[in-house]
Amino acid sequence: MSSLLDRIKDRSANVVVIGAGYVGLPLAVEIAKAGFTVTAYDRSGEKVSAINAGRSYIEDVPTSIVGPLVADKKLGASTDPDVLSKADAVIICVPTPLNKTKDPDNSFILDAADMMVSRMHPQQLVVLESTTFPGFTREVLLPKLSSSGLKVDKDFFIAFSPERVDPGNQRFQTKNTPKVLGASSPAGLEHAVALYRHFIDTVVPVSSTDTAEMVKLLENTFRAVNIGLVNEVAIMCGRLGLDTWEVIEAAASKPFGFMPFYPGPGLGGHCIPIDPLYLSWKLKTLKYNARFINLADEINSAMPEVVVVKVSDALNERGKAVRGSKILICGMTYKKDIDDVRESPALDILELLHRRGAEVAYADRHAPSIRLDGGSLQSVSLDSVGEYDCVVIATDHSDVDYRTLVERSKLAVDPRNATKGFRRDYAQKIVTL
Ligand SMILES: NC(=O)c1ccc[n+]([C@@H]2O[C@H](COP(=O)([O-])OP(=O)(O)OC[C@H]3O[C@@H](n4cnc5c(N)ncnc54)[C@H](O)[C@@H]3O)[C@@H](O)[C@H]2O)c1
16 A cells, blocks of 8 residues: 555545635635545534535635536535544644633634544544644644554654635635644654645745744734734824824835734734734743733724724714714624624624614625624615714725715714725714724
8 A cells, every 4th residue: 555645745645624614615625626535524514515515605715616626526525523534634624712711712623633533543644724822733632642542653643734814815825825834753744745735835844833833823923913003003193183094104115124004993803813812821821921912912902992982982072972873883894805703893893882872783795694692683785874873984895985985974983994095075074093
């Protein structure tokens, strides 16, 4: 029988991707496009049925690409963990959220590993892609997989490769975004690099799984801290009566030593608000207080409240209270042109206004309904904006005509700078950060 490395090299290796979400589905599609036979193993019967019907449920992955791969039997999906028994390579892409006390919740990875242990066999490569704290692959996942009785670097290889998906990014997608890879040994790295080179244009090997884990957390902490800084700059500009965006744009004319970040209503999505807290949690166990991360989290988490105060003050100036006012949230997803509402600051704004007694509705073509208080809320049409006392531009989707929106509105609060080009024309009814 040929070796695992040979099977990886000649693309005859069977690949199973655990978790076919925002990260796992695009990855599975890319691996299948490279000529491997890929099975997406997911707990969700709905997602599995969609894939097997050749249908994508993720905006960045066109159904026109999934359909032919499924028809050619290069891509399939299953809820049956026994598909793991036939895998040469297993790539884990399950969620890694925070629990209620904002500590890492690695239970999804551990559940996935539980499914794997009894189904592991010699000559396997396991790659974790879910974001986690430095040391997790080596200290937690490896002992769990070793409980199968198989020996790492002899029977199986283990690697970590952080995901860098940027939903909605038209230029950089899975294939052309360079990918960092660390493994438990040079042989493990050789196997993992050989696999990933088939479907990722640039692979960046590093010395260990711990390093690869830390790379991801540096990237996301860098963003969280810089966004925290610029959100505080926005608060300071507000006090000084300055236009934050004008200040940032002018600073960005400096051709070196400055990189623009932009303020907004708060962080959202599965990465920036969450991942840095994996790092600060790990450092807490080593008796170190990660101050930049904690401060950025404090500032960024307070931004929805800052927006609500802007709404409240602007209504007050018009002789109105938040209680009883009709407020429309324009855009509910956590950033523009995507369909993901996870951790979206728009949800916090909606809830904070609702708690203060406002009558709140939202409009977002990308999120036709959202879960709220155990029930659901449906998106309304933006055409009704004139019926509201205030519209909050919480997400600046590209398919909205903001000039018309403002023209029809009584008051617009714009923490996204969506009204950039024409703010002066409507100075009386636009409020920014
Ligand atoms: N979404 C992003 O933009 C992004 C970017 C970079 C990194 N990441 C990281 O990638 C990981 C996955 O994130 P995502 O956004 O794809 O999550 P997701 O929620 O979109 O998808 C996860 C999938 O895993 C499935 N699942 C959960 N537990 C399972 C189990 N035990 N067995 C089988 N299936 C299981 C779920 O049903 C779901 O379909 C996370 O660690 C996240 O931090 C996400």
